[in-house]
Amino acid sequence: MDKGFIEHIKHAFETPFTSSVLIFALILFIILLSPILLRKIRIxxxxxxxxxxxxxxxxxxxILERNSAVDLFSTIGLLYIMFIAGLELDLNEFRKTRHKSGTFGFYTFIIPALxxxxxxxxxxxxxxxxxIMISSMFATHTLVSYxxxxxxxxxxxxxxxxTVGGTILTDTAVLIALAVIIGSSQGQLDQQFWLRLCLSFAVFLLIMFGVIPRIAKWFFQKVEGERTSHYIFVLFVVFFAAFLAEVCSxxxxIGAFMAGLALNKLIPHSSALMNRIEFIGNSLFIPFFLISVGMVVDINVVFNGPATLYVAGALTITALAGKYIAAWLTRVTFNYTNAQQQLIFGLSSAHAAATLAVIMVGYQYEIIDENVxxxxxxxILVTCVVATLVTEGASKKVVLAGSQDEIIEEPNQxxxxxxxxxxxNLNNMEPLLDMATLIRNKKSPHQPTILSVVPNNEMAEANLKTARKNLDSIVKYASGSETEVNIMATIDYNIxxxxxxxxxxxxxxxxxxGWPSKASIIEKLVGEKTESILNLTDVSLFMCRLEKPFVxxxxxxxxxxxxAEAEKGFHYWLNKVSRLTQELSLPLLCVCNSRSQSAIDQYxxxxxxxxxxxxxxxxxxxxxxxLSEYVKPDDFVVFVSARVGDVSYDHDFDGVPRRVGKxxxxxxxxxxxxxxxxxxMIVDLTDIHQISYSPSRETVGYLGRKFGDILKKE
Incomplete structure (x- = not known):
């Protein structure tokens, strides 16, 4: 073999690697293999x-050394961690328990720091x-055991x-304290520093929560069809916010975390965009950052003396003790059970993302040394293991005490x-599938089924092939949000x-x-398709007109x-509306009478x-x-109707799709x-075509009105 070729191979694999392609391949190999191997030993x-x-x-x-490429991906991963931390927080849950969350947030910040x-x-x-920096690190926590x-x-x-709500407060407080600590380390902690910090922070918050959400909302509305552009826009917001924070001292x-909070309400947790954000971050950027953190660690320091082990032991004991005392104080303040105290401690004791962020910044500014x-x-290793074990034990106690989330809906549904x-209509496909993704029960073993019914005529076979081709495009769209769907095409004389x-x-x-198109005079005479579907089915039916983006x-x-509360499907549709409201992070206004209010409020x-x-x-x-006086142009209207003969049915519901749509x-x-x-059984055995084409109450009224108009003209 040519010696030159052998030398070339040797040079290519000289350590540390210099080829950017080989470096990237090695990183990807580690990201792929590391979780698979360590999962078996529960690390x-x-x-x-x-x-x-x-x-x-x-x-x-x-094998690798830190260079500009590694530093770039490491920075992206660090910002991505903080962005996802802000994006995944449940602001509705925080709003609901804000006073208790505020108290716990204060405890879990101040006790570990003190x-x-x-x-x-x-x-x-x-x-x-x-x-101060190390003690502020103790105040952070990551919901590893959630x-x-x-x-x-x-x-x-x-x-x-x-505990989830307190995460918002303590992480925000730590990040603000971080800016003060860095300013102090550089000898800038004077009156001018505080004035500049307050002014710049106010301007920063104004831009992040006053300007960015409006621009994002406008962009998501105007560029609705370009799904890739949405992700690029989100990335732009993250890095622009990070740069803006840097400009504001x-x-x-902090900018990345605030970007997550600013976009929180605009990105539903079950949406395709959220799936892309989490997928790319968790599969590439964040692992790259974690690997780069390990590359900074100098294991030789351990062998130089017991200093590192001494520091590690002191930090670990202090971190766990601070979180335990905060959980105990929360239990005493709100009269929680022992199991709930353990649950709070388990959830809040893990140190991971925010802790790494604070320590890496401190190390870069040379405020802390290699021992820390x-x-x-x-x-991180010890607290993540402890948090998982404590949370699992506490969760079992909570369940045995009968405090599991109550399931009050029909189990079969x-x-x-x-x-x-x-x-x-293929134009309705994407919004309907998005709606199904938002409202479906994520624990159900059944995936949504997309159905295309082809009329049974001389073109049936050709139309069936076209329908299956269209269904394949729907599957491709669904895969963007990792939503599995079943497809089904069938031929029938009647849709x-x-x-x-x-x-x-x-x-x-x-x-x-989808929303029915305008009915022809023939359909009005023999019965519209929507009415026929209602007559032929007993399950819940949701008819949607989704012409505006959810954002x-x-x-x-x-x-x-x-x-409406007396109907069999009451809990089911109320569960779907609740899911939709929670996914879109929107307030809900319910217009009803006092009896319905009591039932809905109880649910x-x-x-x-x-x-x-x-x-x-x-x-x-x-x-x-x-009812129109309650509705504004930017409201999503959900109107609960009923089939003919149901308990809540009223004659005023005749032709309700046409009337409400207008x-x-x-x-x-x-x-x-x-x-x-x-x-x-008598109704079930009735000929299907007789049911489908039986004249409706609306049809009779329609004919009566037309006949009256003719008499008036005469």
Whole structure:
């Protein structure tokens, strides 16, 4: 073999690697392999990536060294961590428990800081700036063990809610304190510094929460079809906010965190955009940052003396003690149980993302030394393990005590939910699928089914091939939000009959359809398709007109007629409206009578939902026109109707899609027909075509009016 070629190969693999392609390939290999190997020995993925960075870093095997490319990706990952931390916080939950969250946030910030400062200053011997920075690191926490409480079904327990809410306050306070500490370390902590900090922070907040959300809302509305552009825009906002924070003498990570809070309400947690943000961040940017943190760690310091182990032990004990005392004080203040105290401690004791952010900034400014950096890695490892074990034990106690989230909905409709989406117009496909993604029960084993019914005529086979091709494009769109869908194409003499048959075949619990087009005179005479579908099915049916993007909505208006609470599907549609409200982070105004208000209020309180809801009493249900005074142009209108013969049915509901669609022509609309009890055997055996084409009450009224007009003209 040519010696030149061998030398070339040797040079290519000389350490540290210099080829950017090889460096990137190695990083990706570590990101791929590390979680797989460490999952078997129950080591958190975050620790595995950091340890991998230690191994390949310049202080160990020296395979990689920190260069401009590594620093760039590391910075992106750091900002991404803080951005997702702000984006994933449930602001509705925080608003609901804001007073208790504020108290816990104060405890979990001030107690660890007060304990940490004397430990760092008097025991470890650090100066004032380093002691304050390290003690502020103790105040941060990351909800590493939140998936545990989610798996046990206790996410709505008040102890969980205030811990999540307290995260907003303590992390924000730590990041602001960070700016002060850095200013102090540079000798700038004078009157001019405080004036500049307050003024710049005020301007920064004005831009982030006054200007950015308006621009983002406008962009998402105007560039609705360009899904890739949405993600690029979000990235731009994150890095612009980081740069703006830097200009305002704040740390860039503060800007990224505030960007997450600013865009929180505009990006639903189940949306395709949220999926892209989390997917790219968790698969590339954040792991890159964690590996780069490991590369900074110098394991040789450990062998030079016991200083690192001494610092690591002191930091770990102090971090856990501070969080435990804060949890105990919260229990005493609000009279919580011992299990709830353990739950709060378990959720708030893990130090990960924000802790790394603070320590890395301190290390870059040379406020803290390598001993603290290395000790922090130990803190992260120990606290993540302790947090997971404590949270799991506390969750079991909470469940055994009977404090699990109460399930008050029909188990057959929600636990085994199956949504059927008949598609007649491809233009309605994307918004309907987005709606199904927002409202569906994420724990249901059934994915939404997309249905296309082809008329049984001489072109049936050709039309069926076209329908299946169109359904394939829907599957491609659904994959953007990692939503799996089933597709189904069928031939039937009658469209409504085909939908009914498919609904029975898949045991659908809900049918989600687009808004009907204007009916022709023939359809009015023999019965419209929508009415035929209602006659042929018993499950909940949601009829949607979604012409405006969800981001343009400011409120959801729920119009509930009398006796709606007596229908079989009452809890089901109320659960769907609750999910929609929570996903879009919108307030809910319910217009109903006092009896319905009592039933809805009871449901919302028992479900422990975090949505902001209000009621308006309305008595003149004979006049649906009067409801329009409650509706504004930016409201999402949900109108609860009923099938003919149902308990809450009223003659004024005849032709309700046409009438409601006309009154609220500038609004997004969802018309709800609750599920009903099975029809009698006589009705079930009635010929399908007789039911489909039987003249409706609206048809009789329509003919009467036309006949009256003719007599008047004569």
């Amino acid at each position: 958190p993925g975050i620790i595995g990536l950091i340890l991998s960075g230690v191994l390949i870093g310049p202080h160990a095997l020296n 304990i940490g400062y004397p430990v760092c200053y008097y025991i470890l011997g650090y100066d004032i700036s380093a002691s 998936p545990v409480v989610n798996s046990y079904g206790i996410t709505k327990n008040e102890a969980v809610a205030i 704040l740390e860039p990570i 950096l290395n000790g922090t890695i130990v803190v 929600l636990a085994d939910e199956h949504i059927l989406i008949p598609i007649a 409504a009959g085909g939908i009914s048959r498919a609904s029975r075949e898949i045991l659908a619990t809900c049918i989600l359809i 343009s909505q400011k409120r959801i208006i729920l119009l509930v007629p009398p006796m 919302l309180l028992k479900s422990k939902t975090s949505i902001n809801f209000q009621f308006e009493l309305y008595k003149e249900w004979d006049s649906l026109q009067g 009154v609220y022509e500038n609004n997004n609309l969802m018309l709800v027909f609750p599920s009903r009890r099975k029809k009698s």
